[in-house]
Amino acid sequence: MARKKIREYDSKRLIKEHYKRISGSELPIRSAQITESTDLNELVQNEPWLSSEKLVVKPDMLFGKRGKSGLVALNLDFSQVTAFVKERLGKEVEMGGCKGPITTFIVEPFIPHNEEFYLNIVSERLGNSISFSECGGIEIEENWDKVKTIFVPTGVSLTSEVCAPLVATLPLEVKSVIEEFVKVIFALFLDLDFTFLEMNPFTLVNGSPYPLDMRGELDDTATFKNFKKWGNIEFPLPFGRVMSPTESFVHGLDEKTSASLKFTVLNPKGRIWTMVAGGGASVIYADTVGDLGYASELGNYAEYSGAPNEDEVLQYARVVIDCATADPDGRKRALVVGGGIANFTDVAATFNGIIRALKEKESKLKAARMHIYVRRGGPNYQKGLAKMRLLGEEIGIPIEVYGPEATMTGICKQAIECISAAA
Numbered sequence: 001m002a003r004k005k006i007r008e009y010d011s012k013r014l015i016k017e018h019y020k021r022i023s024g025s026e027l028p029i030r031s032a033q034i035t036e037s038t039d040l041n042e043l044v045q046n047e048p049w050l051s052s053e054k055l056v057v058k059p060d061m062l063f064g065k066r067g068k069s070g071l072v073a074l075n076l077d078f079s080q081v082t083a084f085v086k087e088r089l090g091k092e093v094e095m096g097g098c099k100g101p102i103t104t105f106i107v108e109p110f111i112p113h114n115e116e117f118y119l120n121i122v123s124e125r126l127g128n129s130i131s132f133s134e135c136g137g138i139e140i141e142e143n144w145d146k147v148k149t150i151f152v153p154t155g156v157s158l159t160s161e162v163c164a165p166l167v168a169t170l171p172l173e174v175k176s177v178i179e180e181f182v183k184v185i186f187a188l189f190l191d192l193d194f195t196f197l198e199m200n201p202f203t204l205v206n207g208s209p210y211p212l213d214m215r216g217e218l219d220d221t222a223t224f225k226n227f228k229k230w231g232n233i234e235f236p237l238p239f240g241r242v243m244s245p246t247e248s249f250v251h252g253l254d255e256k257t258s259a260s261l262k263f264t265v266l267n268p269k270g271r272i273w274t275m276v277a278g279g280g281a282s283v284i285y286a287d288t289v290g291d292l293g294y295a296s297e298l299g300n301y302a303e304y305s306g307a308p309n310e311d312e313v314l315q316y317a318r319v320v321i322d323c324a325t326a327d328p329d330g331r332k333r334a335l336v337v338g339g340g341i342a343n344f345t346d347v348a349a350t351f352n353g354i355i356r357a358l359k360e361k362e363s364k365l366k367a368a369r370m371h372i373y374v375r376r377g378g379p380n381y382q383k384g385l386a387k388m389r390l391l392g393e394e395i396g397i398p399i400e401v402y403g404p405e406a407t408m409t410g411i412c413k414q415a416i417e418c419i420s421a422a423a
Contacts, residue, residue: 002219002220002221003123003195003196003217003218003219003220004217004218004219004220004235005062005215005216005217005235005236005238006216006217006218006233006234006235006236007033007060007061007062007104007106007234007236008031008060008106008213008214008215008216009031009032009033009060009104009106010216010233010234011197011214011215011216012029012031012211012214013031013231014188014192014216014229014230014231015027015029015185015188015211015214016029017231018188018191018192018229019184019188022184022187022188022191023180023184027209027210027211028205028208028210029210029211030047030049030108030109031106031107031108032047032050032106032107032108033060033104033105033106033107034057034085034089034104034105034106034107035103035104035105036089036090036103040082044078049109050078050081050107051078053109053110054075054076054077054109054110055075055076055077055078055081055107055108055109055110056072056073056074056075056076056107056108056109056110056111057072057073057076057081057084057085057105057106057107057108058071058072058073058105058106059071059088059093059102059104059105059106060104060105060106061095061100061102061103061104061236061239062236062238062239063095063096063098063239064215065095065138067138068138069093069095071088071093071102074110075110076110081107085105088102088105089102089103089105090102090103095239098238098239098241100239100241100242104236108212111203111205111210111212113203113204113205113212114203115134115203115204116135116136116137116201116202116203116212117132117133117134117136117178117199117201117202117203117209118131118132118133118134118135118136118137118140118147118198118199118200118201118202119131119132119136119182119185119197119198119199119200119202120132120197120198120199120200121185121186121189121194121196121197121198122195122196123194123195123196123219124151126153126154127151127152127153127154127156128151128152128154128186128189128190129149129150129151129152130149130150130151130152130158130163130166130182130186131147131148131149132147132148132149132166132167132182133146133147133148134146134169134170136199136200136201136202137200137201140200140201148165148166148168150162150163150165150166152186158182158183158186158187160179163179163182163183166179166182167179167182174204174207177204177207177208177209178209181202181209185197185199191229192218192226192229192230193218193219193222193225193226194216194217194218194219195217195218195219196215196216196217197214197215197216197217198214198215198216199211199212199213199214200213200215201213218230218233218235220235244265246263246265246319246322246323247263247264247265249319250262250263250316250319253312253315253316257306257308257309257312258306259304259305259306259307259308259309259312260279260303260304260305260306260308261303261304261308261312261316262279262282262301262302262303262304263300263301263302263303263316263319263320264300264301264302265299265300265323266298266299266300266301267296267297267298267299267300268299268323268326268327269299269327270296270297270298270299270300271297271299271331271332271333271334271419272289272294272297272298272299272333272334272336272415272416272419273298273299273300273302273320273323273324273333273334273335273336274286274289274298274299274300274301274302274335274336274338275302275304275316275317275320275335275336275337275338275354276302276303276304276336276337276338276339277303277304277305277338277339277340277342277345277350277376278303278305278339278340278342279303279305280340281303281338281339281340281408282301282302282303284408284409285336285338285408285412286298286301288408288409288412288413289412289415289416292412292413292416294416294419297416297419299323299324300320300323300324302320304316304350305345306345307344307345307346307350308350308353309349309353310349310350310352310353310356311353312353313350313352313353313354313357314353314354314356314357316353317353317354317356317357317358318357318360318361320335321335321357321358321361321364321365322361322364324368324370325361325364325365325367325368325370326368328367328368328369330369331369331419332369332370332371332418332419332421333368333369333370333371333419334370334371334372334373334415334416334418334419335370335371335372335373336372336373336375336411336412336415337354337372337373337374337375337376337388338373338374338375338376338408338411339375339376339377339378339408340377340378340408341376341377341378341381341404342376342377342378342379342381343378344379345378345379346379346380347376347377347378347379347380347381347383347384347385348380348381348383348384348387349380349384350384351376351384351385351387351388352387355387355388355391358372358391358395358397359391359394359395362395362397365395365397366396366397370397371397371398371399371400371415371418372392372397372398372399372400373399373400373402373411373414373415373418374388374399374400374401374402374411375402375403375406375408375410375411376403376404377403377404381403381404382403385401385402385403388401389401400414
């Protein structure tokens, strides 16, 4: 399961679009999104309530505590919303130790209310936890002792009996309404493959539940079965995280292939770089470098899997090598070309792309005093390893080559010893 955060706008859009399908009744959520590219005149035409009602506006940037940070404006008309957005759009703010520009806002009707409830659903290994409080809102943390939680094992229905501990202390006039709302939201949570959903708060409008603030995460490995239900869903980067041009290039490659190509720069001045086959293996290599005390020297996180073709691997390897060899400073560097034991990926074929990239970048590799450590197993691995050994002799760059007889963690240790050795 890969938990991916989505914007509040998309969380509310999904709940609104599918609520009637599950419950038979409408959930009257209305919201609009404003970004730098939004045509405000067109937005008002599509959402006429924006020009006729009092509004709320806030950043939709995957961070919380917006109200406490003075980033929520209430009871505005649309011209005031426009001014609020223009003053802050693109401006850098710091939240939770992370800095970044505000690029996206959500606008909604201003809902006067007296009651604020809290609802949270979290997917866990053996089921789902549901938490509820009748003291929601910005002071929820100060009132955490009033939050009630139940655990619903996988395959168990959320019946009235199971739900009872959550709503036991509610007044009779709202108890059945809120119980039914929790049941429907839980059904939607499962149906749409949410992994996290929080409403803090939701309130009652004319006796019906209305979510005021919402956070959501989806299981993006369920995209294949939900692409119609989810629609045009966006998985934004965490707040403060902006893709570099090289990361954007690899992201573009990844979107165009059925294989998986991932690349994140951790430290541009790091001296240990990885080009690892397999998602699990890539985590092991990165964790090993950190466990051995050299996380500060790890330049990147990288993963290729799903049998990319030679040209895709070539383009991918070029990016990794360019970053790994940038700004040589006379000290040794190490590139770990690793992986586990492949099930179906032709090791020799993927190595062809890496070898072509290494040949192209020979001068850069030498200028960066790069030492290369290779460890791989799987179909055609002997042929691929033999090609790597010949490459080292051909271009005169230190390449140490191992098959599955060597441990994945062992070559990480060798890479660390290399960069730690005296010049």
